[in-house]
Amino acid sequence: MNEKQMAGGKAADYIEDGMTIGLGTGSTVYFMLQKLGKRVKEGLQIKGVSTSDSTTQLAKSLDIPLISINEIDQIDLTIDGADEVDAELNGIKGGGGALLYEKVVASISSKIIWIVDSAKLVESLGTFPLPVEVLPFGSHQVFRLFEKEGLQPSFRKKEDAYFITDSGHYVIDLKMESIKHPEKTASWLDGITGVVEHGLFLNMADLLIVGEAGGPAIIYRKK
């Protein structure tokens, strides 16, 4: 069993009957959804809130019942992947471009579990390029601002065209190497007009499940 499968499978065990579940996005969440689909077939009653078109498609193919986020005010548990996680359980997300919906879902979740393979653990965030979702209108001005700050921005592309998120925005990836003050960086990005969302997810995850050779490691966020 690979590490992603191990972490995804373990996380699905935390889902209880009657829960509303935030369904993250990505290749690790794929394995969680496979296991959840199995449990639903065996009679588990849940409602899933999807964070991307790809997760919606996968959940539907597995007969996992979905509910629109607009019909609820609170999610019991969200299970999502991450691109990098530090010891404080702060992370970078958005490698697959789903950061905006993932953050909206996270913001109304009572509990958040992240599932990762061991390569995602880092001492400090920033080796993974930080995704910033921007409005196409004015995006080149934002890009040049990042350039001036020395953040080596690049527009994310898909087959030579701009990568477009599920909500119709562009993504600019920033090479920050090491983010010394994640809170400061997050609030700086929050303050830039035209930035819709960024991939710094701080103080959000309650629990981290890491796939490891000897079995899944469970790490709680220090409160």
Ligand SMILES: O=C[C@H](O)[C@H](O)[C@H](O)COP(=O)(O)O
């Ligand atoms: O936009 C994508 C999401 O934030 C994913 O959860 C993240 O990129 C991790 O994905 P994966 O499990 O495929 O590495």
